[in-house]
Amino acid sequence: MSDRTTSGLPLRQLLLAVGEPLLEPAAGSLDALVQGVGIFDPDDETGSFAGELVLLVGVRGRGAVRSVRAAARAGAVAVVVKHGGGLDDLRAAAEDSGTALLTVGPRMRWDQLQTLLREVLEAASLAAASTADSGDLFALAQTVAVLTAGSVTIEDAGNRVLAYSRSDDEIDELRRLSILGWEGPEQYLALLREWGVYQRLRSGEEVVRVEERPELGIRRRLAVGIRAGTQHLGTIWVQEGAQPFAERAESALLGAARLAAVQLLRRRSPSVRPREDLVEGLLEGRVSADLVAGHLGLDPSAPATVLAITAREVERDRSEHELHRLEISNVVSVHATSYRRGALVATVGSRVYAVLPDADASLPTVADHVVTVLARAGTRVQAGIGSAVPALGEVSTSRGEADRVLDAMARTPDRHVATISDLRAEILLDETLSLLEENPDLRDPAVGTLVAHDAEHGTELVTSLLAYLDALGDVRAAATGLHIHPNTLRHRLRRAKAIGGLRLDDPRERLVCHLQLLLATR
Template sequence: MTVGRSNNGIGLRSLLVAIGLPLVELRTDHTDPVVRGVAILDPDDEPGSYQGELVLIIGVRGREAARSVRAAARRGASAVAVKEAPDELAGVAAEAGVALLGVAAAVRWDQLETVVRQVLDSATLAEGFTDEPGDLFSLAQTLATLTGGSVSIEDAGNRVLAYSRSDSDAAEVDELRRLSILGWQGPESYLALLREWGVFERLRAGEEVVRIEQHPELGIRRRLAVGIRAGTHHLGTVWVQQGREPFTDRAESALLGGARLAAVHLLRQRSDQGRSREELVTGLLTGHTSPDLVAGQLGLDPAAPAVVVAFTARESTPDEPVRELRLAEMLTMVSVHMASFRRAALVGTDGSRVYAVLPEARQLTGLAPELADVAEVLTRRTGVRVQAGIGSAVASLREVGASRAEADRVLDAMGTARSVASIADLRAEVLLSQTLSLLEANPDLRDPAVGALSAHDAEHGSELVPTLLAWLDAMGDVRAVASALHVHPNTVRHRVRRASEVSGVDLADPRERLSCHLQLLLAVTTGVTSSGVRG
């Protein structure tokens, strides 16, 4: 009986990473088939067609499942799952050409089927890429990265909704986490202790990160927890268990931001109506959605001041799936960080950039250090340089387009030395960048006489362009130019005179000098000559 399918499916090993310990383990080597569905096979039932599916063989264990394993393989199964699968059964599966998963004895089949189906559903959603930052499982995984621990997300009834995968060995996971995942709920004995210690009372009382010390005698490691809240309503809890290494320095703030995002997910699940939060934010940034509509949908004051921050990854790749995955990862991580220090932060994407709109931000003071930390975390996580540009504060949400435009200009003008900059930091660079863009887009504004210098250098192997540009940069200081270019000052004077002769530019005229300077900068930085040809 098939209970779930994905159009393109997911690799078995990727599926196992998503499921994580301690539910299942791969018992056959060198196999990574694509799984497109999940089905249940009872030995008493007549086998059906299982093309590309993971077949859960229920009702038999160990060697007794050999006949069902062969039957599923003959009918096209990609993999089979059996409880208490010995090495002998792994040999049977390998001979039949099907991957074998060993399932922990305490796992209920309905639990495993639910998790697999959720992963397949996520794969199906990914096939039609959306701007959503992911589900609760991806949020849990992001929080695990940011806190350095193992994360689980529970509802108000202490039922496990999602958890981060365990990439390392089982020693990283304590007995409480193992039992909670297996049972999809915290063990009652431990819940009673938490009530006795007053943990639940503190979690429900307000937005506070609660610390629970380790209890080796109970098999419990140190934990952090924070309540998931919507106003005064308690929706659930985010837990993070410490592993072998201590929590990261920013673990508590990341946990707080994660809880705020989890609240959005849970409320969306309760009422999945209207446009998504990310769609509204993107519409606000692009001007396609009314600021008053966004404010009304998200409970904001449209007259509140705001600041826009733009993030971008500097390395481009021709691999579109890699770009989309990186963008989705950046979106989730920026959302967590922004929510941790700005409750009302709005995060969305447009093109290859991630944007954060920070309502109630009247000034930029204090933003740069926080954003530098975010850029550093994103750089480590994505493996490419991530930079952030900050626009000016604007008077209301209705003007965020202006702040967004400035944030984009800052990113366009930033070099490699900074990870974060504001329009105030780079106003001269932004002005120059915009001017050069104007010149590049309008060839009719450029003087062909300046282009003659590049043509002369190319034809004669001379260095008139770099020398004249250095002379203009140094405001005519010949000795400084000579020192920078490692030539004699007379050589500089000769090249400058020759450049004036070749181009016909009157370097004594300040306006002609400025025009020439800008066009030489354009030629050097973009390779565009005055004729519009890239050199």
């Protein structure tokens, strides 16, 4: 007998919600997707248990080995047995069958456990459905967990849990009960009201610290209200784990609260044009700044700067690539909205863009922190910053510059953050060489003759001449760089002039020659 209740919840998250020691993993992977709960009775005819967690009733110990194998053959992703000895045999059977094995105390009633598991799966399904059109609150919770080094829960204004982060760290009783019941336990909510925590969360934009209460089994927490104007939409909670909170935890929380407000408001008003579409149109210059400002409550006359970020290691697997892109977008969004309240973030192609009003000289530092946070999470990115433009309607210009910076940085992988001012010379040179490459009729055939001569005779006239021009005509410096005698270089230069018919005494001819040599060795 089975009961399919949800599109799926990873077994690891299901165990987190139900909690140990109620259910204890004994064998197998915890990454399987649980889509329902089934009951296996050896006296009944076996049906299909595809994608289900199966409770093995009426058997325990070694006597449950056959039931483990039978449930696995019927598609069970995990089985639950009661403690009763013979655990090694059960583990072996589960591992041979490719299913996970969980154990439960002998006094636990099967009907109670089934009801509990179904409630958790149904709640997860409802939460997933409620956020499907409003952005991924679970992804936001996970991002905040990384940035704060804590365990995150996002609740609505009625203290119902909307999303939570995965946690390999130790969690306290409050977090377990909140996730299990998908709302905060009333006893603790009453204490928070008594301590004035909710009043502070609703009164303004601040991070509230709630000290640990060991006698209640409650660890230290940070909390911030999710607000839209004067309206309280919910709360983000972060529980401290084995490690202390990250240094910038409070700043990350403020940014996350602003993002969560957008997602919750969008869920209430699904007809509103998606924010990302507006920002993408603004970046591409096809949506007016007045339209964007009107929809998002911004000042169209405020100066703005575009920050662009891209991953430098493209995954072969498309799903993994999308996951990393979402992670980058979430981290950029949290930091951008923390840096400037009116920040706009959108993903266009493989790049994530942030439009930052009134950015100041600290923007490169903020970008560097984003790069560092993502690197710690295993995602290597580079950040390019365009020039400040005087109004929102000109951000496409700043976006174009940020793109140029990233294009130039692709050839300097060790550089993590750069502005258009940092790389203006490299960008100008790169675009000039691209122009030469696209227009072969503009090139001097003399350089092509040298390239062909080197290829045919194995000489090094091109690299020698390029080193000479790079050294501004200093023969000794160029020879040192090439690890040859100056006289050897002088001989090569004479040969190059003779073979190609070069006129290096003319500054314009010398510049054109230099550019073509750079293109030839690009």
